[in-house]
Amino acid sequence: xxxxxxxxxxxxxxxxxxxxxxxxxxxxxxxxxxxxxxxxxxxxxxxxxxxxxxxxxxxxxxxxxxxxxxxxxxxxxxxxxxxxxxxxxxxxxxxxxxxxxxxxxxxxxxxxxxxxxxxxxxxxxxxxxxxxxxxxxxxxxxxxxxxxxxxxxxxxxxxxxxxxxxxxxxxxxxxxxxxxxxxxxxxxxxxxxxxxxxxxxxxxxxxxxxxxxxxxxxxxxxxxxxxxxxxxxxxxxxxxxxxxxxxxxxxxxxxxxxxxxxxxxxxxxxxxxxxxxxxxxxxxxxxxxxxxxxxxxxxxxxxxxxxxxxxxxxxxxxxxxxxxxxxxxxxxxxxxxxxxxxxxxxxxxxxxxxxxxxxxxxxxxxxxxxxxxxxxxxxxxxxxxxxxxxxxxxxxxxxxxxxxxxxxxxxxxxxxxxxxxxxxxxxxxxxxxxxxxxxxxxxxxxxxxxxxxxxxxxxxxxxxxxxxxxxxxxxxxxxxxxxxxxxxxxxxxxxxxxxxxxxxxxxxxxxxxxxxxxxxxxxxxxx
Numbered sequence: 426x427x428x429x430x431x432x433x434x435x436x437x438x439x440x441x442x443x444x445x446x447x448x449x450x451x452x453x454x455x456x457x458x459x460x461x462x463x464x465x466x467x468x469x470x471x472x473x474x475x476x477x478x479x480x481x482x483x484x485x486x487x488x489x490x491x492x493x494x495x496x497x498x499x500x501x502x503x504x505x506x507x508x509x510x511x512x513x514x515x516x517x518x519x520x521x522x523x524x525x526x527x528x529x530x531x532x533x534x535x536x537x538x539x540x541x542x543x544x545x546x547x548x549x550x551x552x553x554x555x556x557x558x559x560x561x562x563x564x565x566x567x568x569x570x571x572x573x574x575x576x577x578x579x580x581x582x583x584x585x586x587x588x589x590x591x592x593x594x595x596x597x598x599x600x601x602x603x604x605x606x607x608x609x610x611x612x613x614x615x616x617x618x619x620x621x622x623x624x625x626x627x628x629x630x631x632x633x634x635x636x637x638x639x640x641x642x643x644x645x646x647x648x649x650x651x652x653x654x655x656x657x658x659x660x661x662x663x664x665x666x667x668x669x670x671x672x673x674x675x676x677x678x679x680x681x682x683x684x685x686x687x688x689x690x691x692x693x694x695x696x697x698x699x700x701x702x703x704x705x706x707x708x709x710x711x712x713x714x715x716x717x718x719x720x721x722x723x724x725x726x727x728x729x730x731x732x733x734x735x736x737x738x739x740x741x742x743x744x745x746x747x748x749x750x751x752x753x754x755x756x757x758x759x760x761x762x763x764x765x766x767x768x769x770x771x772x773x774x775x776x777x778x779x780x781x782x783x784x785x786x787x788x789x790x791x792x793x794x795x796x797x798x799x800x801x802x803x804x805x806x807x808x809x810x811x812x813x814x815x816x817x818x819x820x821x822x823x824x825x826x827x828x829x830x831x832x833x834x835x836x837x838x839x840x841x842x843x844x845x846x847x848x849x850x851x852x853x854x855x856x857x858x859x860x861x862x863x864x865x866x867x868x869x870x871x872x873x874x875x876x877x878x879x880x881x882x883x884x885x886x887x888x889x890x891x892x893x894x895x896x897x898x899x900x901x902x903x904x905x906x907x908x909x910x911x912x913x914x915x916x917x918x919x920x921x922x923x924x925x926x927x928x929x930x931x932x933x934x935x936x937x938x939x940x941x942x943x944x945x946x947x948x949x950x951x952x
Contacts, residue, residue: 483669484662491658495651502647507640511603514636515592518558519605522629523590525549530609535623537562542569549627558631564624574598577628581606585626594633601633672700676707688715743779750775784911791918798835798922805830805839805873809862812843822847825861832873832945838919839943842927845916846877846939854879854937865942872925875941883931892929893917 529548533541542562546569549560561577562569575597584591585606592605609625675692682690690711692704750772757765806826813819843860850858858879865871884892891897896910913927920927925943932938 483666484659487658487662487665488655491654492651495647495654499644499647499651503640503644506643507636510636510639511594511633514631514633515594515603515605518603518629518631519590519592519607522549522560522605522607522627526607526609526627530625533625535625537564537625539567539569542567545569545627549629558629561628561630563626563628575602575630577604577606577630581628582626585628588622601637603631603633605629605631669700672704676703679707679711683711683714688718739778739782743775743782746775747779781911784915787911787915791915798838800833800835800923802831802833803836803839805832805834805875806862808836808839809843809860809875812840813847813860815840816844816848818847818851821851821856821858823857823859825859825863827863830862830864830873832943834873834923834943834945835919838922842916842919842941843875845912846875846927846941849912850877850879850937850939854881856880864945871945873941873943873945875943877939877941878932878936880934880936883935884929884937886931889929889931893927 526549529545533545537545542564546560546562549562550558559571560569561571578593578595581591581593581604585608588608590605590607592603594601594603596602606626606628609623609627672692679690679692688711691708694701694704694708750768753768754772757768760768806829809824809826810819813822813824847858847860856879858877861876861878863874865874893913893916895914897914917927920941920943923943925941928940928942930938930940
């Protein structure tokens, strides 16, 4: 449909009405067909929803807190236990070594020989002493025989050689060891270290496998406690999630039911917490919404009934007025010019009012569900030719029709659709007006596609979404026009009764393009 400049398009002019009423449909605009999602996408969507749900997040949060707490506790316990055990061991080792040197060193001659150093090491070493340590005695370049698999760390030798007692923990061959060293003074009275250094140093090497095993047992116990805490946290999380999500799930189900039109849906309120308050708010909202919608439905029903009653009441006097104006039109040429002009104006306005009343009656039938769809097996190409011939448009429309296009539809409602689309193109567009009828693509069983184009200025983009609205006229300044503003709305409703749709667009070459798409077999049974 197009508009003669400078006026905008005048959609919805009623060009023809069917003799039979039709079934109503949902007044909302039909959505464009969408490509169905693949099963893989559905599975991915379900997985994403499951992972992103509140239950998995609560479970993950509880388990994460428990695991982090258990890990931190285990780490701190392991560190404290290990340090405490090692500190006790090294202090005890160093004290014991000093004590035993205090007993044995005074009897040692200076400078000692190799044999005397071996004897001192043997006296200080062995399981009969402090656990199973081994002692190395060194004086200058000589030292006692050393049979241990590990050597005394050089750093410890340097510290002890400088005259300081010290100890050092180290790892050799995958096992922990403790080495302690004490410098021996050359005094014969008083404790070791109270005189000048004698050059004799004594080192004790002690394996720490027992201490490491004890620390590992502490760590294993802490880890077991952490696992138990995580399991208990998971159980508590599931219990808490169940208590929290049960009313949330009920709220979601109620909201979906409300969206599906079950306005009497209510939630059972238990307790006095935030979820209970949310349920009360939902119930209050649902009651308010139900009351508002029922009120709107009542007002809408009254409006439809009023329009239908007024239309039916006007139909009889309009029929009489049309009969009178027809008789007067025949004698108009014998009347004075002013009288003839007034008569023709009255006649035109009566015709326009009659068309408006017929459109209102048709809309009321569609809304009230008083019009069944009666389909027949017909030739769509022949039906288009008959529509154009009946209205005298055959010479004004360029048609591109197949030789035959059998389909099943309601012929009278198909006539309404074609008449409205062609009538709008002739009335508001510019010639040439072209009509093309074919099936979708190359499929002989595809949808029926009828296209009406013209070479007018086209439709303003801002008006395209509203062309099929009732009583919509693009140019708001033109309050009176030849059309009623219902023609395209009625055509769209009739298309939707067949399971089809009408689309409006602008042609790249200029002009408006209206495309009717009807399934050829979906309405095969009479309603």
